[in-house]
Amino acid sequence: MNRKLTCSFGASLVVATSLFLGSCTQPGEALTDRKRRENEAEIEQYITQNNLNATKTEEGIYFIQTKAVPGAQVAAVRDEVRYHYTARRLDGVIVDSTDIAGNVPSTVILNGLNTRGITLGRYAGILKLKQGEEGFVLVPAYLDGGRVGSLLLPQYSPVRYDLRVVSVRTEDQQIESYISTNKINVTTKTAEGLRVAVTQARPDSVAITTGKTVTLKYVGKLLSGTQFDANTAGTFQVRIGEKQVVGGLESGLSTLRAGEKATIIFPSALGYDATGSGATILPYSPLLFEIEIVKVQ
Known part of the structure; x- marks a missing residue:
């Protein structure tokens, strides 16, 4: 591949790169500029020598x-x-x-x-x-x-x-792979990519609707299994409709009833999207929550 280098050196391709670069140093040249020029020359020489x-x-x-x-x-x-x-x-x-x-x-x-x-x-x-x-x-x-x-x-x-x-x-492929690998039985899937798998159903209990205050236990994880948050004491409360938690979690809770347990999985568009959260939740990370509904008021 023919390329025109910064300094013409003809047969000096056989000479050590460091010797060549030293011979081309320009008086008063800044270190960063010199190193940039030297890098380019080294790479051009490498490309030529290796065809x-x-x-x-x-x-x-x-x-x-x-x-x-x-x-x-x-x-x-x-x-x-x-x-x-x-x-x-x-x-x-x-x-x-x-x-x-x-x-x-x-x-x-x-x-x-x-x-x-x-x-x-x-x-x-x-x-x-x-x-x-x-x-x-x-x-x-x-x-x-x-x-x-x-x-x-x-x-x-x-x-x-x-x-x-x-x-x-893609995020959807990551979620589907996780569901398949862990043999999760999804009971609800929305057009936005939210998946809910109810593991303990209470079909006759109080439904979670807008305006209700939900007391719950939860563990939040990445699909890698890394835990980023948890409250297993049953003291965490969310008022539905007031956006007190990320959208995917609130939407998932709204499909459940008092006393139910479920796994809620959703893409980053319903979570922290391009910003991520802290050092653990990187941008565009799907999230998973293991949920137990303690009380609905």
């Missing part, structure tokens, strides 16, 4: 696809992506990776530039890959926000991320 057919993104990250799966599911904002990665320096030294041998991928919920728990370089690569596909990205340090420098990979070093997307799941 790679690289695509450069608008941001300046180089992408190379190694396995395509036509027709596979494409990841979008709100989706959960499970993926494996290996991070290495351009000299081939591996500096980090997921547990590939144990098949324990990393998980991320896509939320644009506000996505948590991933570097910008890995995020850019994931956006280029569909479920089951593989590829790698070559990332200048200044475009890899979220990465902390180390002895193996200093902060200003470019990096290569080899990526394999294991799965892409």
